Amino acid sequence: MSELLNWLDDRTGYRGLLKGALYEHIPGGARWRYIWGSTLTFAMFVQFVTGIVLWAAYSANAQGAWESVYFIQNQMVGGWVLRGIHHYMAQATIVLLLLHLMQVMIDGAYKAPREVNFWFGLGLLGLVLGLSLTGYLLPWDQKGFWATKVATSIASMTPVVGPAMQQLLVGGSEYGHHTLTRFFALHAGVLPAGVVALIVGHVYLFRRHGVKAPKDHADKPAGMFWPDQVLKDGVASLIVMATVLGIVLWTGGAHLGAPADPTEPYSAARPEWYFLFLFQWLKYFPAGWEVVGAQVIPGLAFGLIAAMPIIGKWRLGHRLNMGIGTALLAGIVMLTWVAKVEDGSDPDFVAAQIEAEAAAHRAAELAASPRGIPAAGGLAMLRADPFTQGPRIFAASCASCHRFEGHDGLGSVPEEEPTASDLAGFGSRAWLEGLLDAERIVSLEYFGGTAHDRGRMARFVTRGLAQLDDAERVDLAKVVLAVSAEAGLPYQAESDEAEAQVIEEGRALISSEAINCTRCHTFGDMIGDDDVPVLTGWGSREWMLGILHDPSAPQYYGEDNDGMPLFGVDEILTEVQMGLVVDWLRRDWYSEDGNQ
Amino acid sequence: MVMGAVASAVPLAAGATALLDPLRRHTGASDMVLVTRLSAVPTDGAPQKFTVTADRTDAWATYADTPIGAVYLRRTGDDVVALNTVCPHAGCFVGLAPDRSRFACPCHKSSFDLDGVVNDPASPSPRDMDVLETEVRNGDEVWVRFQHFLPGREDKTPV
Numbered sequence: 198m199s200e201l202l203n204w205l206d207d208r209t210g211y212r213g214l215l216k217g218a219l220y221e222h223i224p225g226g227a228r229w230r231y232i233w234g235s236t237l238t239f240a241m242f243v244q245f246v247t248g249i250v251l252w253a254a255y256s257a258n259a260q261g262a263w264e265s266v267y268f269i270q271n272q273m274v275g276g277w278v279l280r281g282i283h284h285y286m287a288q289a290t291i292v293l294l295l296l297h298l299m300q301v302m303i304d305g306a307y308k309a310p311r312e313v314n315f316w317f318g319l320g321l322l323g324l325v326l327g328l329s330l331t332g333y334l335l336p337w338d339q340k341g342f343w344a345t346k347v348a349t350s351i352a353s354m355t356p357v358v359g360p361a362m363q364q365l366l367v368g369g370s371e372y373g374h375h376t377l378t379r380f381f382a383l384h385a386g387v388l389p390a391g392v393v394a395l396i397v398g399h400v401y402l403f404r405r406h407g408v409k410a411p412k413d414h415a416d417k418p419a420g421m422f423w424p425d426q427v428l429k430d431g432v433a434s435l436i437v438m439a440t441v442l443g444i445v446l447w448t449g450g451a452h453l454g455a456p457a458d459p460t461e462p463y464s465a466a467r468p469e470w471y472f473l474f475l476f477q478w479l480k481y482f483p484a485g486w487e488v489v490g491a492q493v494i495p496g497l498a499f500g501l502i503a504a505m506p507i508i509g510k511w512r513l514g515h516r517l518n519m520g521i522g523t524a525l526l527a528g529i530v531m532l533t534w535v536a537k538v539e540d541g542s543d544p545d546f547v548a549a550q551i552e553a554e555a556a557a558h559r560a561a562e563l564a565a566s567p568r569g570i571p572a573a574g575g576l577a578m579l580r581a582d583p584f585t586q587g588p589r590i591f592a593a594s595c596a597s598c599h600r601f602e603g604h605d606g607l608g609s610v611p612e613e614e615p616t617a618s619d620l621a622g623f624g625s626r627a628w629l630e631g632l633l634d635a636e637r638i639v640s641l642e643y644f645g646g647t648a649h650d651r652g653r654m655a656r657f658v659t660r661g662l663a664q665l666d667d668a669e670r671v672d673l674a675k676v677v678l679a680v681s682a683e684a685g686l687p688y689q690a691e692s693d694e695a696e697a698q699v700i701e702e703g704r705a706l707i708s709s710e711a712i713n714c715t716r717c718h719t720f721g722d723m724i725g726d727d728d729v730p731v732l733t734g735w736g737s738r739e740w741m742l743g744i745l746h747d748p749s750a751p752q753y754y755g756e757d758n759d760g761m762p763l764f765g766v767d768e769i770l771t772e773v774q775m776g777l778v779v780d781w782l783r784r785d786w787y788s789e790d791g792n793q
Numbered sequence: 794m795v796m797g798a799v800a801s802a803v804p805l806a807a808g809a810t811a812l813l814d815p816l817r818r819h820t821g822a823s824d825m826v827l828v829t830r831l832s833a834v835p836t837d838g839a840p841q842k843f844t845v846t847a848d849r850t851d852a853w854a855t856y857a858d859t860p861i862g863a864v865y866l867r868r869t870g871d872d873v874v875a876l877n878t879v880c881p882h883a884g885c886f887v888g889l890a891p892d893r894s895r896f897a898c899p900c901h902k903s904s905f906d907l908d909g910v911v912n913d914p915a916s917p918s919p920r921d922m923d924v925l926e927t928e929v930r931n932g933d934e935v936w937v938r939f940q941h942f943l944p945g946r947e948d949k950t951p952v
Contacts, residue, residue, distance in 0.1 A: 259851065343885060347900060350884035354945035360952075361816055363943075369815045370952045371941070373851035460844045460860040462878070462886040464899035479883065480901045484911070484919040487882070487945040545891060549899060580860070593841060594833070609891060762832060767933075769833040 219423035225410030226417050227425035230304075233297035234403065235430035236437050240290045241392060243438070244328075247283040248385065255335070257381035258374045260574035262337035263456040267564050267575065270453050278442075281450030285441045287329055291471045293437070294322050302505070302522050305515050306409035312506035314402035319503055321395045324388050331384035333469060337377065338454030339553060343466035345380075346372065347476075351491045372459065455556035456575035464549035467540070474532035477539075498525055559585055566787045584788075587781020590774050594764070595620070598646075601782075616646040617761070623782050624684030624736025626692075629677045635659045648759040653717060653729075662712075669711040672703075676712055679703025684736030688784050707732070719752070728755025741779040745770070823940045825926075828875070831933040834868040839893060840907055841866055842878065845939045864925060864937055865889075865896075867907065875925040875937045876909045882918040884944045896922060919947045 206212045223231070254273060256265040269276040298318065301307055307315040334345040353363035368375025420426065468476050475495065482490030501521055508514045508521075540546045556579075563578050564570045571578055579585050591599075591606035598617035604610050619642045622628045631637045638658045644650040665673060682693045682700045693700065708715040708723055715723040719731040731752045734740045743750070746765030749758040764770045770778075780786060826847045835841055844860045863886075865876040876896075880887045885900035895912060896905040904913040909922030926938040941952040 260854075343900075346884040350882075350944040353943055360943055360950070364815045365813065367815070369818055369852070371851075374854065375815065375852045378852075458860075460863045462842075462888045462899070464886075464888055466885055466900055476900075480917060482917055483915065484917065485947060487917070487919060491945075545897075546899065597835060767832045768830050 219421075219427070221404065221407075221422035223408055223410075223420040223422060223426055225408075226420035227422075227429055229429055229433075230300055231408055231426060232430050232433035233293060233300055234400075235426075236433045237290065237293050237297060238396065238400075239430075239434040240286055240293060240437065241396065243286045243441075244283060244290070245389065247279055247286070248389075250279055251283055252385055255381075257335070257377040259337060259372075259377060259457075260374075260576075262335060262377050263453075263575045264564075264570050266336040266338075266453055267561065267570070270450065271561065271565065277450035278445060281445030281448070282441060284451035285444045285448075287332060288469070288471070289437060289441050290325055291329065294325060298322065299522070299526075302518060304409050304411065305509065307506050307518075308509045308515070309506065311402070311406050311409070314399060314406065315506055316503060317395050317399045317402065319499070321392060321399065323499075324391045324395065328384060328388050328392070329469060329471070331380045331388065334380050335377065335384060336453055337457045339457055339461075339463045339556070340452075340454040340466065342372065342457035342459075343463045344468045347466070347468070351479075351487075354488050354491060356488065372457075453557065453561070454553060455560040456579060458576055458579070463553065464545065465553040470533065473536040474529045477532040477536035501525075556585070562789050563787060565789065568787070581777075582786060583777045583780035584786040586774075586777040587786075590770065590778040591620075591781070594770055594774075595778065598760070614646055615641050617759075618643045618647075620782055623741075624681060624686050625689060626677055626681045629681050633658055633662060633673065633677065635663050648757075652757070665711055672706045672709060673712055675699050675703035676706050676714065677703070679707060680714075680732055680735055683732060683734050684740075684783070685738075686736070686783055686785075727751040728753075728757050730754065736783075738776075738779055738783060738785070741782070742775055745775045745779065823938060825928060825936040826939050828864060828866065828935050828937045828939075831868070831871070831873065831929060831935055834866045834873060834935065836868060838867060838869060838907075840876070840889065840896075842889075845937065847939070862939060862941075864939065865909075865922075866935065866937075871929065873927050873929060873935050874908070875927045875935075877923040877925055877939075877941065879923070879941055879944070880918060881920045881923055881942065881944055887922065919945060920949065923949060 251269065254265060254269050254276070256262060266280070269280055271277070273279075301315065301318065330345070330348055334341045349363050349366055352366060353359045355362055364370060366376075366379065368379045467473065475491075478495075479487070479490050502525070505518045505521070508518055511517070559582070560575055560579055563582055564575060588601075588606035591601060592609075596605035596611060597613075598615060600611075600615045600619045600621075602621040603619065632643055635658055637643055638655055639645050639650050644652070644655050649655060662673065678693075678696060679700045680703070681689065682703075685693075704721075706712060707720050714720060714732060715725055717725050717729045719725040719729070720733055725731070728751055730744070731740075742765075744753045744761075747763050748754050748761040749756070749763060754761070762769055764775060765772070824847075826845055828843050828845055833843075842863050843866050845862045845864055846858055847861050849856050849859050849861050863878045865878060867874045867876070878886050880898040880900065880903055882898065882901055882903050885898050887896050887898045887903070887905070889895075890897045895907060896909065898904070898918070901917045903916045903918035904911070905916075905918070905922050906912040909924060911918055911921055923942050925940065928936045930936055943950045943952055
């Protein structure tokens with residue numbers, strides 16, 4: 198063995214190199230406050246390892262990014278831990294960098310002859326922030342997409358070169374495939390290469406100048422890097438790793454939002470917490486001062502930090518630097534705090550966060566369904582989901598007259614009173630029972646807001662049905678079951694099947710003397726009047742699509758149509774949109790626990 | 794030395810040329826897009842969001858009839874005003890305030906009235922929401938020239 202190592206040393210001189218690296222004198226001895234550089238190197242090592250493995254599973258394109266990250270997060274063995282470590286170690290790196298910078302400032306380690314190394318360090322800080330920024334977009338979820346749009350918008354504000362810069366960054370005039378390929382090239386290629394180069398330079402210069410031991414330590418015996426400082430560094434790195442791993446396990450890993458969608462508002466858009474101060478800062482700059490707020494002042498602040506070695510040469514320079522540093526830190530902490538407080542007390546933002554979380558959950562649920570993520574991607578999957586799209590279409594196109602459980606489908610209650618029935622549970626037994634209730638039919642829940650509140654149906658329910666005797670009431674209940682069964686609602690399928698016998702009786706009773714629906718309505722081969730909705734297939738998908746298409750057709754309301762738009766005939770909604778809202782009302786959507 | 798520099802210039806120039814390719818791809822004037830029917834726009838003047846669907850080429854892929862963005866449409870009589878949903882401040886998606894009385898950007902709190910005009914002196918947006926050219930064709934087709942403008946500046950410069 199030793200022969201082999203001798204041979205290796207002869208050919209490479211590795212022992213000298215190792216000796217140089219390990220047996221470094223530390224004036225004043227090893228100290229805990231020297232650990233920051235090593236923990237940062239360790240953090241970078243973690244990011245390289247986890248990053249390269251993530252790279253092996255990631256696909257940088259607008260139809261593959263969210264999808265591949267979903268796969269890493271939810272399907273790959275240990276994927277969530279891997280991504281979680283990468284995600285939280287990135288944040289730990291920012292914290293460690295800040296601590297390192299503070300320690301360097303307090304110790305005055307930025308002063309001559311270490312100016313260049315200080316600038317290398319600031320360069321590393323810039324690169325790490327760049328890595329965070331580019332990394333935030335890569336999952337291509339709503340959160341990263343909208344937050345990054347703000348960042349590239351700010352880039353476009355740069356005088357003269359801004360628009361070109363934005364176009365180069367985005368890879369075109371709009372976000373798309375090339376935005377991801379470019380961000381990924383930066384994130385996994387250019388920036389890490391810069392980090393490696395700067396770390397090498399940083400460590401080289403550090404070794405050249407040694408640690409900046411405080412004066413009162415000058416008389417203490419010098420320590421050795423190995424093993425004195427390495428032990429402390431090792432312990433510190435272990436603590437960092439344990440903390441990050443703890444956070445990963447505690448939180449369940451990094452979050453993945455719903456797939457990015459440029460056509461849907463995302464009101465919960467916020468940058469990562471360490472950029473929040475900049476976000477908050479931007480709110481204070483009125484029209485015309487964006488560039489000053491977003492670029493000039495942050496740039497000056499960074500420049501001021503970079504100028505510290507020069508300022509430090511003055512007699513009171515170090516104190517001035519400490520003052521600047523403290524003021525900047527206090528400002529950053531305060532802005533972050535204000536941003537958090539403002540968001541926390543803003544009900545709209547809190548609601549937006551809940552909505553975003555629900556969308557993220559839904560996307561994951563669909564992706565985990567047997568049909569999985571289609572080739573067209575996660576966004577196409579969400580766009581074809583009645584549960585997601587139904588309420589939106591309802592709120593936009595139906596809720597100006599109808600309600601859904603009293604609201605507009607999305608949860609807000611319009612000021613105006615409804616002028617059409619509440620469609621929650623339309624077609625179900627409960628909905629029909631309500632319609633046939635003498636009080637409820639003329640309430641706003643059903644016909645109260647419409648011209649039908651004085652129509653034949655309302656009259657029949659309030660007068661005719663009110664006179665039924667007990668036996669006839671039993672019959673009516675059977676008719677309700679029979680008509681509701683026409684809807685073929687998936688969430689009623691079990692009861693419909695179990696009570697097939699009663700439903701069969703109900704079908705016969707529809708034209709019984711006391712109830713006699715078919716006096717007006719068509720049912721099966723019993724033909725009723727025109728302009729009265731047919732009961733054959735009432736509430737079924739086909740029936741509902743039909744009434745949406747043309748409510749003024751004779752088999753629906755015909756000439757008695759009370760203001761319902763002809764959604765299909767007039768092309769107000771597309772076939773796909775009508776299908777989505779109908780499926781949503783019929784609760785015909787995928788759900789992991791069967792249905793509801 | 795010179796030869797080395799010349800040799801190195803080749804990959805650098807090739808790389809730079811390809812990297813600068815997006816600058817060449819100016820979308821220029823965008824075509825008018827059919828957004829919806831006039832009858833779908835509320836008659837009470839309340840703005841409503843419509844998804845804009847059109848063919849779009851994104852790098853190597855061409856998508857037929859795909860959602861490319863959104864506009865708020867507002868109707869006054871037979872006239873329709875279209876507002877781009879992208880905030881002229883920093884590019885977020887401007888939403889309607891919960892009471893639907895104004896537009897509010899969820900990011901930096903820019904505020905606009907229902908005509909898209911900045912209505913709060915503290916609003917950071919440098920200009921009003923971007924009004925898009927609209928045209929009603931064949932009686933009821935609402936066509937919009939869907940385009941984006943550079944954020945964070947007072948003038949409306951197409952991207």
